[in-house]
Amino acid sequence: MERIMDYIGKNACQSAVVGLMSTKGLEHFYERYGFWKRPTEQFGNGMIQFWGETMHPVKDLKG
Template sequence: MEGIPSEEIVYTNNISVNNYNALRKAVSWIKVTEKRASIAINNSHYLCVAECGGKPVGMARIVSDGGYTYFITDVIVLPDYQGYHIGTELISRAIDYIRKDVLDGETVMVSLMAAYGRESFYERFGFHTRPYGNHGPGMSMWVSRDITGSVITL
């Protein structure tokens, strides 16, 4: 497979709301409202964006309380750019950031919710697929309010 020269990929710490939703759309994830997308990006503890020719082609974020909990989320690489180790670079940079943040004698929890079938992508960085030890499976749900005001959980 012909590769994308790694020097063509530049890593930054910024993304616009439109580009964030464009990346999400490209991997069939739901659109986040403009207001919530802006809050999400601005409140990221750490944000890494892969750009090619000035265009975002991948991203990963960490949300954190800055103390004990670090959650890696919004890990996306555009389909045309997948398989060129951009995802690896994004996760490596995020983990590197956390490693540097942890001081002598400290322990923090780093977690993420792997998309279905993506477990082996993350296991190579040391993540354990749950259930693991006394850790049960990860759990999540959607909470939505529809246009009639009814709250729906899925």
């Protein structure tokens, strides 16, 4: 993770936004590197879409 953060620090544009999806329950690992959980007062929930997938990742797993 240190190498990734070093790369971002050297290559990201000024005011760049770095998105990250964490495995549920492991968010604390990334908080050590300055990432924070959403939603917050200012920012809503993060969202994803599986483009071209035939399975809906939430509905189909619930049965």
